Amino acid sequence: MSWPGLGMTAWLAVAACAPSLASVKTTAALGIGLSPFEGAFDLAGTYCSYTDVVGTPDPMCPNLQADAANWHAVNRAVVGYAAALAAMADDSTDRNEQANIATALGATAQLGKSWSDALNPNVTAGVSQGVSTLILGIVGVYRRERLGKTIRDTNDALQAVTRGIDENIALLDRADQNLQRTITDTISSVQISNSPAANKTGLTIALSSVAAEVAVHRAYLVSYKTAIDAFAKAHDDLRKKVEGLGDPKADLELLKLIASDVSTIVNSAKLATTPLPPPPPL
Amino acid sequence: MAIDSAALTEVLQLAQVCEDVARAALVIAQDQLRTKLIAQDVFDQAFQDYGLAMQKARDMYYQASHGLAQQIVHSDGLKRLSDQTTELKNALSHLNKVEHVLSITFGVVTLVGAVATAVTLPSEATLHDALTKAVTLKTVITG
Numbered sequence A: 001m002s003w004p005g006l007g008m009t010a011w012l013a014v015a016a017c018a019p020s021l022a023s024v025k026t027t028a029a030l031g032i033g034l035s036p037f038e039g040a041f042d043l044a045g046t047y048c049s050y051t052d053v054v055g056t057p058d059p060m061c062p063n064l065q066a067d068a069a070n071w072h073a074v075n076r077a078v079v080g081y082a083a084a085l086a087a088m089a090d091d092s093t094d095r096n097e098q099a100n101i102a103t104a105l106g107a108t109a110q111l112g113k114s115w116s117d118a119l120n121p122n123v124t125a126g127v128s129q130g131v132s133t134l135i136l137g138i139v140g141v142y143r144r145e146r147l148g149k150t151i152r153d154t155n156d157a158l159q160a161v162t163r164g165i166d167e168n169i170a171l172l173d174r175a176d177q178n179l180q181r182t183i184t185d186t187i188s189s190v191q192i193s194n195s196p197a198a199n200k201t202g203l204t205i206a207l208s209s210v211a212a213e214v215a216v217h218r219a220y221l222v223s224y225k226t227a228i229d230a231f232a233k234a235h236d237d238l239r240k241k242v243e244g245l246g247d248p249k250a251d252l253e254l255l256k257l258i259a260s261d262v263s264t265i266v267n268s269a270k271l272a273t274t275p276l277p278p279p280p281p282l
Numbered sequence B: 001m002a003i004d005s006a007a008l009t010e011v012l013q014l015a016q017v018c019e020d021v022a023r024a025a026l027v028i029a030q031d032q033l034r035t036k037l038i039a040q041d042v043f044d045q046a047f048q049d050y051g052l053a054m055q056k057a058r059d060m061y062y063q064a065s066h067g068l069a070q071q072i073v074h075s076d077g078l079k080r081l082s083d084q085t086t087e088l089k090n091a092l093s094h095l096n097k098v099e100h101v102l103s104i105t106f107g108v109v110t111l112v113g114a115v116a117t118a119v120t121l122p123s124e125a126t127l128h129d130a131l132t133k134a135v136t137l138k139t140v141i142t143g
Helices: A004-032 A044-053 A061-089 A101-107 A121-138 A144-192 A197-241 A248-273 B005-034 B040-063 B067-073 B076-093 B101-120 B124-142
Strands: none
Touching: A004 A061, A004 A144, A004 A197, A044 A061, A044 A144, A044 A197, A061 A101, A061 A121, A061 A144, A061 A197, A101 A121, A121 A144, A144 A197, A144 B005, A144 B040, B005 B040, B005 B076, B005 B101, B040 B101, B076 B101, B076 B124, B101 B124
């Protein structure tokens, strides 16, 4: 004997889960898309060398350079975590973490030296703690059953890491902006100086190329901010959607709801198939 | 200490006004060089002062997110300092005649340096020093 109601309940359960998995995959794709930004904070090349040349070295440059390796690791942790999410959400069989790119990224996402004081220590402490939590999310077998708990446990960490990245972007962008203004003023000063025309032209060309590099760097930072903020927001939305999943108590409640649903459908089906009693004689 | 984003904005605005003051002083020196009121070597000195002031302003951006820098926001001195610096910026922007441009550019460097110190190491003494520098520069400008 088959129960059409049971089949329908199973279909409803699958349909309810399907959007969540699709959301996880979309969110993970946003995180994986952060991969090209690993070197976003490698500022030393243009910026620091220019400020050295013009005799107003940036005292923060050694600190910025010292933190660069840590920022590489932070980005790898974020991308690795996103890859782990994608692997967990995969509809195919359980994934072996050893063969997954997420594991490789997680292994190289360890923070090295301590942070410089370029940023507020509270912010960098949050980033360090966040990276550790992201790595915990990466480690383990990639099964869908882990998704709810992982997303819930990792959300605060991801927000803290995002905040650190945003703060560093703001800091570097302002430094870049300051440099752009300085270059603009230097060019206008060169133009009115009594230097030979060839010198003026040469200096203006050189300065313009530095300004162009700085502009490219600023655009790159804006892209990074947009991308990391989008990932963090999508992840936060995901956490709200999967609230309760993976929690044994919540899962039990979910099962009760499904059982109650089945019971209602079965009773309705019984009612529908039971012949009505003959009407009482008038 | 958590970062107060409103406080952060105020410190960043102060740094921005300091940049504007430095640039306004440079524009005066540029005008004087263009009209041959000053020689190239005098302008070079003014430009050096400008570079130093911009460097100090840049340092303020770095310090702005730090807990120490945020303390200054909760003092009455910041409001006065911000007002004074903005007034200076406006005064410099409308200044047509200057006898000693180097005294202005030097005043700007010392002012921005003092503001940067007040932001980095906030205390009554550093705030007072920055305010004094602002008043001195205003005297130089307005005569």
